[in-house]
Amino acid sequence: MKFRTLKRQKKVKKTAVKYMYASYTHRVKAFITDMFMIYAPILYLIAYVFMDGKDDFQSSQLAPFIGVSIYGLIYAILLSKFGQTPGKKAYEIKVVDDKKGELISFFRAVCRFIAFLFTASTLLGLFLPFYRKDKKSLHDLICGTIVVIEKKD
Template identity: 30%
Template sequence: MGMEIDSPIKLAGFWVRFVAFLLDALLVMAAIVILGLFFGGRGEILYILIILLYYMLLPATPLQGTVGKYFIGLRIVDNDGNRLTFPRSIARYFSYFFSNFFFVGYIMVGARVDKRGLHDLICKTKVISVTKTANVLVTTADK
């Protein structure tokens, strides 16, 4: 007999995903700057590889997302809540191409109840929050 979990999955909305994106952008830019110091601007292929590997492969690893998403407590999962396979992760990366048109795919994250962007819908994925929050009871004194 299966064990039921009482807590619903919390979907990650636009702003928390945007903060994770900013963290990722800073990390990738820092890596490129450091490599630029060593290769003197001749590492274009290496720069492209870093970006591709970072955004294509990390979601299929135990991190289940980029480093920015991981530190914020977000995970990319398929519709069934499983870790992405490498082919699905690669397809999700390339589906960003469609989300980038007028940023419509990203606006969808903020506008949709299920908080899924176009790239999520195309690849049957979602971004969930796995941070544990303490339930705090706040009381106010009656005056």
């Protein structure tokens, strides 16, 4: 074979799109939905069931940490078992491994959540999907995940 033909074949293999990437707006809407469906009830339970109200919750440094930890645990369990949270399910998107397309492990889901907290606190990684074809955020790059449109079988 000619060198030119081999070079064209390599280019075709590299540019082949394997996934349908989820839009950034759907990802943000899914995140907001998860905040209302998972995180808000956790904070409510901590503030009004386990503590004496919002004043005690606001004065505590441990209560918000416990709330975020519980949310992160639930988030990691849902991602490792189903690949989706309720918000992602509502917008028909899924978090998968970027190489194999399979569900990620629990440990990797926890790492992705911790990386998301870092990404969200710096705001740098949240703007990354606007400049990438695969729409990966910084926490997706760190953990080797990708958010795709769920396939209907």
